[in-house]
Amino acid sequence: MTARDEILGRVRGGLAKGDFATRRAQAEAYIAAQRRGPQPVMDVSRQELAARFQRKAESLASTVEVVADAAAVPAAVAAYLARQTLPTTAVSTHDVVGLAWAGAGLEVVARPAVDADQVGITGCFCAIAETGTIMLLSSPETPATVSLLPETHIALIKVERIVATMEEAFALVRTERGELPRAINFISGPSRTGDIEQTIVLGAHGPCRVHLIMIGAQS
Secondary structure: HHHHHHHHHHHHHOOOOOOOOHHHHHHHHHHHHHOOOOOOOOOHHHHHHHHHHHHHHHHOOOOOEOOOOOHHHHHHHHHHHHHOOOEEEEEEEEOOOOOOOOHOEEEEEEEOOOOOOOEEEOOOOOEOOOOEEEEEEOOOOOOOOHHOOOEEEEEEEEEEEEEOOOOHHHHHHHHHHHHOOOOOEEEOOOOEEOOOOOEEOOOOOOOOOEEEEEOOOOO
């Protein structure tokens, strides 16, 4: 037993809350029993959810591109980087590094981003049609720095992973992961601030460009 375990054990004992499993079960039962608050009704098709997500994302200054399948992603990314006069090197999360990047003339390496990286490419856990937001979960394979440090963030979104609301996104995390990761990042367009004279500035605290590639939607 470490010193930390001993100290926390004494705290738990002093609070008479040593039965962690019981308390967790009670908390989960309480959460499951709660009724959801008001939210928009979006009983629509997958294609309509994708279209709503694209409209909302574009209204938040993201750019959105649609490709038929994952095989088309590297060429789409290469074309976007060329249009923006950006380098053909990028850092990525491990879940997307296996695409055929070299065949599109790109050098993509999976690792946490550093200040010098200009382009970061990630997947996403899911996307939210209501707000045009993507949801990223942190892990050793999906470090948050890849979406936060580079000035350009390119996110790959599978259309079947678009849900209607924020509540559905959290329900999907609980169903598929069982517990929350160390960090969850919600990204709704490029970083922005209005701190100085109420003037909106993009890229003040993160990427100044967010390019979303939807995979599987019909254009």
